[in-house]
Amino acid sequence: MTDDRLLSVQGVGKHYGARWACRDVSFDLWPGEVLAIVGESGSGKSTLLNLLSLRTPMDEGAVHYALRADGNTPGGLHNLATLSEARQRLLARTDWGFVEQNPRDGLRMAVSAGANVAERLMVLGQEHYGRLRCQALDWMQRVELDGHRIDERPTQFSGGMQQRLQIARNLVTRPRLVFMDEPTSGLDVSVQARLLDLLRSLTENLGLACIVVTHDLAVARLLAQRMLVMKDGSVVEAGLTDRVLDDPQHPYTQLLVSSVLTP
Amino acid sequence: MNHGNTSAPADGLRLRASGLDKVFVLHHQHGVQLPVFAGLHLQVAAGECVALTGPSGCGKSTLMRCLYGNYAPSSGLVEVLHQGQWLDLHRGAARQVIAARRHSLGHVTQFLRAIPRVPTLDLVAEPLRRLGVDDTSASEQAQALLGRLNVPQRLWSLPPATFSGGEQQRVNVARGFIAAQPVLLLDEPTASLDERNRQVVVDLILQARARGAALVGIFHDAEVRQAVATRTFELGAAPAPTFRSPAHV
Numbered sequence: 450m451t452d453d454r455l456l457s458v459q460g461v462g463k464h465y466g467a468r469w470a471c472r473d474v475s476f477d478l479w480p481g482e483v484l485a486i487v488g489e490s491g492s493g494k495s496t497l498l499n500l501l502s503l504r505t506p507m508d509e510g511a512v513h514y515a516l517r518a519d520g521n522t523p524g525g526l527h528n529l530a531t532l533s534e535a536r537q538r539l540l541a542r543t544d545w546g547f548v549e550q551n552p553r554d555g556l557r558m559a560v561s562a563g564a565n566v567a568e569r570l571m572v573l574g575q576e577h578y579g580r581l582r583c584q585a586l587d588w589m590q591r592v593e594l595d596g597h598r599i600d601e602r603p604t605q606f607s608g609g610m611q612q613r614l615q616i617a618r619n620l621v622t623r624p625r626l627v628f629m630d631e632p633t634s635g636l637d638v639s640v641q642a643r644l645l646d647l648l649r650s651l652t653e654n655l656g657l658a659c660i661v662v663t664h665d666l667a668v669a670r671l672l673a674q675r676m677l678v679m680k681d682g683s684v685v686e687a688g689l690t691d692r693v694l695d696d697p698q699h700p701y702t703q704l705l706v707s708s709v710l711t712p
Numbered sequence: 713m714n715h716g717n718t719s720a721p722a723d724g725l726r727l728r729a730s731g732l733d734k735v736f737v738l739h740h741q742h743g744v745q746l747p748v749f750a751g752l753h754l755q756v757a758a759g760e761c762v763a764l765t766g767p768s769g770c771g772k773s774t775l776m777r778c779l780y781g782n783y784a785p786s787s788g789l790v791e792v793l794h795q796g797q798w799l800d801l802h803r804g805a806a807r808q809v810i811a812a813r814r815h816s817l818g819h820v821t822q823f824l825r826a827i828p829r830v831p832t833l834d835l836v837a838e839p840l841r842r843l844g845v846d847d848t849s850a851s852e853q854a855q856a857l858l859g860r861l862n863v864p865q866r867l868w869s870l871p872p873a874t875f876s877g878g879e880q881q882r883v884n885v886a887r888g889f890i891a892a893q894p895v896l897l898l899d900e901p902t903a904s905l906d907e908r909n910r911q912v913v914v915d916l917i918l919q920a921r922a923r924g925a926a927l928v929g930i931f932h933d934a935e936v937r938q939a940v941a942t943r944t945f946e947l948g949a950a951p952a953p954t955f956r957s958p959a960h961v
Contacts, residue, residue, distance in 0.1 A: 479807050482806075482807060642828035642829055643828075643829060645828065646827070646828055646829040646830060649827070653842075671827065674806060674807070674810050675806045688784075688806065689781060689782070689806050689809060689810075691781075691782040692781060692782050692783070692784055695777065695782045695783060696777070696782065696783040696784050698737075698784065699739075700739035700740065703738070703739050703740055704739075704740055707740065
């Protein structure tokens with residue numbers, strides 16, 4: 450059988466001084482799968498996301514990713530630590546996306562909405578102004594932003610619009626893997642529902658694989674097929690999202706699930 | 713319905729549970745153990761509709777959830793026939809279980825888990841679109857099914873969160889039946905329906921049986937049960953909970 454994994458994570462860990470922020474995390478991810486990582490603040494879930502996305506160097510373990518075949522490299526799983534820094538950067542800007550909790554961290558606030566969306570295309574060498582603008586417009590519409598506002602700066606957008614702009618900016622290069630750090634938690638509840646619905650249809654229609662860090666179990670339920678539950682830097686439970694939420698096995702997961710207020 | 717390379721075994725079995733035990737362990741209630749059932753065996757073949765029966769609290773819904781895979785059995789196996797192969801729902805890879813649910817194992821839950829903002833028509837068409845059916849055809853089939861279940865057309869473009877209990881249940885039934893999976897689990901599919909709509913659901917179940925689906929259901933309404941079930945599967949009363957001895961608390 451062919452190995453069709455997109456990402457393979459083995460024994461990944463990171464410590465700050467004597468304290469392990471996250472340790473011994475292993476899982477595989479297949480194309481099109483949405484995985485939620487849940488846990489309370491301080492559980493290590495954001496550290497894990499930063500390790501996987503190569504934003505923080507790991508202290509132990511390895512991450513393998515299925516690179517697209519090109520002239521220099523065959524496709525298939527490659528240990529990311531063996532790639533040059535330039536290659537890692539290119540991967541992060543083209544085949545991956547990273548949606549920050551605060552859209553201001555993921556956008557350039559001083560340039561127009563259109564330029565924000567087109568930037569990654571320019572990294573790939575596209576120069577034709579008309580075509581760049583056309584693709585930026587297309588993506589603004591896909592995330593339900595008014596195309597007439599393409600020349601406005603993100604500072605003139607609401608928080609929910611900024612978050613949608615950040616998503617468009619990430620998806621314009623058709624990445625296969627998108628990391629998301631609490632993508633909805635900075636938003637008003639009414640705006641959250643709209644964004645979740647958008648994320649749900651985008652991930653399904655584009656066949657995106659996603660790793661979503663969230664403390665919100667409802668977000669995990671809506672977006673993810675699988676989830677990991679983290680506590681004190683370790684994964685304490687993993688499985689199908691509805692199995693973990695409907696029949697939690699670990700004491701900590703039982704506590705998390707039973708602590709949610711349902712309106 | 714076309715399920716490609718599906719080659720059903722000669723005995724027609726579609727779903728089987730063997731040696732199934734379920735004990736809930738409540739870690740934050742002093743580790744109290746709630747045994748629900750033990751050593752349970754159930755086999756369901758194409759064309760059958762098995763009605764789960766037994767007193768309230770005996771574990772009918774728990775068994776249904778074990779059969780769908782959102783409850784983990786404490787021991788034993790649940791296997792569903794998916795594209796000609798038996799898939800273990802609890803040890804199988806998550807993506808295989810997801811694929812099996814899309815193609816082979818449907819579930820009509822008692823309550824609709826509302827998804828914000830998604831219109832009723834899209835919600836009902838979604839299981840078909842996930843099987844690769846094009847938008848137009850999926851939408852037409854969803855309209856036909858919603859019409860058959862007497863969901864007023866003026867509601868189709870609205871999300872069902874604000875609908876009445878009966879309307880939500882009919883949306884849920886439509887969503888559950890539209891993909892015509894070879895195995896269907898039905899958790900009180902007629903509980904909040906009036907006479908006319910109950911009959912529509914009975915007809916849908918009989919049609920599913922006629923096309924060779926294997927069904928397992930909880931039907932509290934005796935008339936419905938008699939109309940649709942080919943046999944019953946009786947669960948005994950659940951054993952008493954056990955508490956850890958004080959020395960362990």
